[in-house]
Amino acid sequence: MIVKGDESDPLLFFKHLAEKFNGQWNGEDFSFDNEFGKLKSTTFGYMNSLYIGITELELTEEMTFEHDPISDRQFVSIRIGKIGDFKSEQSQIQQKDSIYIYNNLQKFKIVYPPNTKMSWFFIRFPKDLYDLIGTDKSSDFYQLISNPKPWFYYSPMLLEIELLINEVYDVLEDLTIRRGLFLAKGIETITKLRAHGITNKLNNVVYDIHPDDLEVMLQLKDEILADFTKMPNVMALSEAKGMSKSKLQRGFKSVFKMPILQFFNHQRVLEGQRRIKSTNHDFTQIAIELGYTDLSHFSRVYKQFLGKRPSEEVRST
Known part of the structure; x- marks a missing residue:
């Protein structure tokens, strides 16, 4: 099963998924539970440009997501993925947990294996919005997100990032505070990744890869x-x-x-x-x-x- 999409507007993408998989979508929460398996996601949009959400899935057959960008507005996506969910006990498969950061020009494919529970926290923001949370013009993180070439960055899961995401996960069902906390922890995640780049250098970057x-x-x-x-x-x-x-x-x-x-x-x-x-x-x-x-x-x-x-x-x- 292949699903193609552009991440420029996640809310529009989930509307499309609801039609494709006979799912439920109310503008914030998306889900389906049918012959394809189970998927649920909570996503919030802010200022029509910043999107933050958590997705969980367990499918009955392999699915390949193909990111095929069509928007020419420069934006950055952070995808922090995990086998299992963010409240699972620590396990031997934790080493597969990863942080991916990429810009809107980088095409890629992600394969989701069948009968495997997977979760990810995602943030998508335009480059110009970064100026609201960081005034630097010289850090490795700023230089990376400003690069006009297609690029893709990888890091293994960082413990401090996982702890932040756990806090988001804890309020998924709390309709009163979750929207605000998603925003706060999303901005904190970006800030922590920027600080990590200053300390450790963002070396795992590949440019313009097929x-x-x-x-x-x-x-x-x-x-x-x-x-x-x-x-x-x-x-x-x-x-x-x-x-x-x-x-x-x-x-x-x-x-x-x-x-x-x-x-x-x-x-x-x-x-x-x-x-x-x-x-x-x-x-x-x-x-x-x-x-x-x-x-x-x-x-x-x-x-x-x-x-x-x-x-x-x-x-x-």
């Missing part, structure tokens, strides 16, 4: 992060994708700025950091969960990538 190539690399990213206890076999992956190892590595590096194995090892360390900060698991348990041979191995690789040992992290109480 949507088919981007789709392959995003799927490959999910495949290699599906199980941190299994080191990726680059030869097997290249054969499965029908391309040479060198071509696969070039394509992957163009999107994620690292070769496949280095990316895997870096993401595994970041997942370890997230579990240290957000769970009560001891360091040895986390090391075993992530496929390290022992705590010493985990600590050595952790310091290699993050410049400090796991024991130096400040754990949440």
Whole structure:
């Protein structure tokens, strides 16, 4: 099943979806529950230009969303996606949770697998609206959203962003305050991402990439992060994708700025950091969960990538 759309006006898009899937749409809440599966979304528009919402779906068959932009107004979309919902218990599949930021010119495809619950928080705003929440003209974030080329940015889920989204999720059914809180947390999310860019640099940006190539690399990213206890076999992956190892590595590096194995090892360390900060698991348990041979191995690789040992992290109480 293929759904094509332009994200310039999400409210109009949901009206179209309601017609296509015999769904219910009242201008804020959209839903369907039928032979295609289940989907529900709450979306608010502000000033006819800023849109913020949360969507959850679990489909009975694979669906591909093709973003095919038609509007020439320059806008930015932030899509923060998650396997499960934002109130799920922490799980091994959390490493697939991602933050995507892209502009209106970037075509792309996202595949939603069948029988898999997925959720995402999204913000879409025109570039000129950014001046209301940030006066800088030199930050990496501002330079990125000002770039006139098609571009696409990737980041693994950030704990501070996930906590913000949880607060939005908590008020989904509260008709009195949800519209205002969506706006407040949406602006805070943009501000936090800008601050993250200042501290960490927005390196994972790819420009003017073909949507088919981007789709392959995003799927490959999910495949290699599906199980941190299994080191990726680059030869097997290249054969499965029908391309040479060198071509696969070039394509992957163009999107994620690292070769496949280095990316895997870096993401595994970041997942370890997230579990240290957000769970009560001891360091040895986390090391075993992530496929390290022992705590010493985990600590050595952790310091290699993050410049400090796991024991130096400040754990949440």
